Amino acid sequence: MPVSQSELTQHFEHVLKLSRVDETQSVAVLKSHYSNPFIVTAAMEASYRLGAKAYAVELPAFNHRTAMGNDLTAYVGHTALTGHPAAQQALMAADLVVDTMMLLHSPEQEAILKSGTRILLAVEPPEMLARMLPSLEDKRRVEAARQPFEAAETFRVTSAAGTDFRARLGQYPVVTEYGFADEPGRWDHWPSGFLFSWPNEGSAEGKLVLDVGDILLPFKTYVRDKPVTLEIEEGFIRRIHGGFDAEYLRDYMAHFKDPDVYAISHIGWGLQPRAQWTALGLHDKNDAIGMDARAFYGNFLFSTGPNTEVGGPRNTPCHMDIPMRHCSVYLDDMAVVEEGDVVAPEASRIET
Numbered sequence: 260m261p262v263s264q265s266e267l268t269q270h271f272e273h274v275l276k277l278s279r280v281d282e283t284q285s286v287a288v289l290k291s292h293y294s295n296p297f298i299v300t301a302a303m304e305a306s307y308r309l310g311a312k313a314y315a316v317e318l319p320a321f322n323h324r325t326a327m328g329n330d331l332t333a334y335v336g337h338t339a340l341t342g343h344p345a346a347q348q349a350l351m352a353a354d355l356v357v358d359t360m361m362l363l364h365s366p367e368q369e370a371i372l373k374s375g376t377r378i379l380l381a382v383e384p385p386e387m388l389a390r391m392l393p394s395l396e397d398k399r400r401v402e403a404a405r406q407p408f409e410a411a412e413t414f415r416v417t418s419a420a421g422t423d424f425r426a427r428l429g430q431y432p433v434v435t436e437y438g439f440a441d442e443p444g445r446w447d448h449w450p451s452g453f454l455f456s457w458p459n460e461g462s463a464e465g466k467l468v469l470d471v472g473d474i475l476l477p478f479k480t481y482v483r484d485k486p487v488t489l490e491i492e493e494g495f496i497r498r499i500h501g502g503f504d505a506e507y508l509r510d511y512m513a514h515f516k517d518p519d520v521y522a523i524s525h526i527g528w529g530l531q532p533r534a535q536w537t538a539l540g541l542h543d544k545n546d547a548i549g550m551d552a553r554a555f556y557g558n559f560l561f562s563t564g565p566n567t568e569v570g571g572p573r574n575t576p577c578h579m580d581i582p583m584r585h586c587s588v589y590l591d592d593m594a595v596v597e598e599g600d601v602v603a604p605e606a607s608r609i610e611t
């Protein structure tokens with residue numbers, strides 16, 4: 260459904276207030292020609308309504324000839340900000356950056372955050388921003404799941420379809436996403452509502468079996484053919500086999516001619532009840548990057564490629580996000596998700 264400019268601006272006022280924007284703050288709206296003008300206008304207007312000093316930083320779109328499609332998460336790491344210290348300074352000068360062009364998984368984003376500047380990514384269509392308007396309750400539930408995740412040494416996933424995956428934890432931090440950037444140096448994404456970490460280098464192993472209904476981002480396809488099996492050893496996908504979906508995934512990843520694309524990247528689970536598994540099927544591919552799929556309550560989300568977000572050495576541009584249903588996720592011996600339903604910690608659950 261269409262969302263009016265005034266409704267979207269009100270939502271931005273709500274989210275920027277949660278992001279601690281007030282008359283003491285400056286807000287830089289990072290945009291490019293493909294930014295949603297309703298979002299840019301709403302971010303500027305809402306900032307001024309909150310008494311903040313807002314300004315826009317406009318960069319020309321960056322295209323790499325290896326990149327295919329328009330999804331902003333398909334080709335990551337190298338952006339219009341790469342090698343542009345003046346623009347980076349202009350963003351680091353702000354207390355909060357509203358990113359409407361996608362810096363995620365880029366070293367430049369990490370440098371901006373390290374300066375204490377907060378970043379809020381907002382690139383989804385206004386219908387999704389409105390439907391998954393963040394709340395302090397979202398933050399409470401997602402942050403409740405952080406504690407056992409940070410304490411755990413092993414991460415294990417199983418499913419009736421045959422998934423049997425494990426990884427050691429501890430080398431990298433836990434990252435939470437609850438939809439607003441309220442702490443110095445925090446990055447967040449509106450809409451969201453999930454958390455993840457990265458396997459210790461070389462520790463991910465076993466089998467991930469994508470069953471019918473699991474989702475392949477940025478393809479924005481639901482697996483419909485027989486299962487896709489990924490065999491993982493020492494942190495990397497060694498074999499991908501199954502039907503058409505497997506062949507398509509193999510061909511797409513091979514296109515990048517970069518061994519790092521087969522690395523397992525962030526692993527975690529979804530805690531957003533207002534995110535819907537079915538939403539992706541209602542949008543054209545260029546409408547959205549598919550945050551419903553990444554955040555739906557009880558999913559297991561894994562990904563491939565870069566670990567730049569946590570200062571890792573892999574800055575490979577090919578990034579797959581693959582949310583799966585009906586999985587069981589264990590932190591050490593504690594199940595946090597059982598066959599697609601969140602079971603622990605109790606404080607992270609919702610009454611279904």
Ligand SMILES: O=c1ccc(O)c[nH]1
Binds near residue numbers: 580
């Ligand atoms: O919110 C996001 C979006 C994409 C991604 O790879 C991680 N988190």
Ligand SMILES: [Fe+2]
Binds near residue numbers: 525562578579580
């Ligand atoms: Fe991802």
